[in-house]
Amino acid sequence: MSEETKEYAYFLGCITPNRYPGIEAATKKIFNEFGIVTKEMEGASCCPAPGVFGSFDMYTWLPIAARNLAIAEEMGLEIYVTCNGCYGSLQEADHLLKEHPKLKEKVNEILGKAGREYKGTTEVHHSIVILHDVIGLDRLKEKVTKPMKDVNVAIHYGCHFLKPSEVRGHGSSETPNVLEDIVKAIGAKEVMYKDKLMCCGAGGGVRTADTPTALEWTRQKLVSMIEAGADCVIHPCAFCHLQLDRGQYEMNEAFGTSFDLPVLYALQLVGLAMGFSEKELALDQQTTKMPEKLLK
């Protein structure tokens, strides 16, 4: 990606705009501070979710993803996302269509009927990677006005941010460093916990078909974070946010537990460190509440 790219098409997906718009607000506000212009993708749909629609019918999954890519192509822009599912779907579709010209032809036959064409002229990026690689940690540090001193952060990567690593290209999926670097840059401390790289439990249609099973999985992971002394958990994925945040309410209802571990999209914690308020980032509008330690 060119370092000069300052304008991106923001692919919203579903969970970010429709359940946790604070993720959208945080991303737009932070990028704006660093001179990155966000353009809306008019007419974009569900990515569609790679483990859900990709599991039902990959011959539907691919043209729908290609239609979303085509919208950004028409804008002449590269894409950024705030959800691992969107990242997985759009980047995988783009990769497959660029690798296989015959597949591209077939997909364009279908897209043509909807008045669209996929050309292969865009790229798909994750917003967290733009912060890490394009904006850079030095510039981030300069904008930190409220360092997260003494804040213990549990890092949760989710799945499709790192995997499959042959497509994502962020190095080894077993020893990542992107979120770790960001935690350090805002003055916080990472806490190591059991099963750091484990999935949240929601993906692949598991949450949809069997919520209690997905919650048991999440419960195990949250217990490990809490036992390690985490003050909060950060992640790069709107769908993980739903499972980790809303999931705590569901668990407390279903299992009689009393979980209350603050959940933040990584850029929401960055936003707090840059001086944005809890309200501006809609962190007061979700299940888990922010402790004083993060807001001071």
Add this chain to the structure above:
Amino acid sequence: MGTLVEDVIEWGGGVLGEEHMETLMSCVQCGKCTGGCPSGRVTALRTRKLFRMAQEDMREEIFNAPELWFCTTCYTCYERCPKGVKCTDIIRTIRNLAAKAGHMSVPHRKIGVYALKTGHGVPIGPDQMKIRESIGLESQPPTTQKYKEQLEQFQKICKETGFDELIDFDWDKMNLKEAEAKK
């Protein structure tokens, strides 16, 4: 219809490439997939067993096993397989074949209903619109749910690929056909 392995290679190969799917035959039952599988801790999913059953052409047993749908597609097995088996993509392909053969749960088909009605697996509601306004965002994002003509493009693609038929969607009711919707 060939053997299950042949069908996996043909169906998945059409999108992901045949070589990708042929890796199913490289599985030597070492169990590294199952050893690192987070689902396997809390569900009956055993990826090693699933792949052996696939190699043995146990189509009906696999299609009727609820654990086929307990993979979250986390790609841990895919990353770690010492034989380069593209585990997660093979599971997604087997699910495609199961869905085509009528093995698709009602909650999963209902996600499809949301998609056909709004273009989103998770559509927006009035409460979220208020939250959006309170933080200075447009109350409704500029997506398929907002623009009818954009949604129609989405719907056209789904009709073209037969996704509506796959989930037994009734365009008059804009819902699943009645018998299924009650379940």
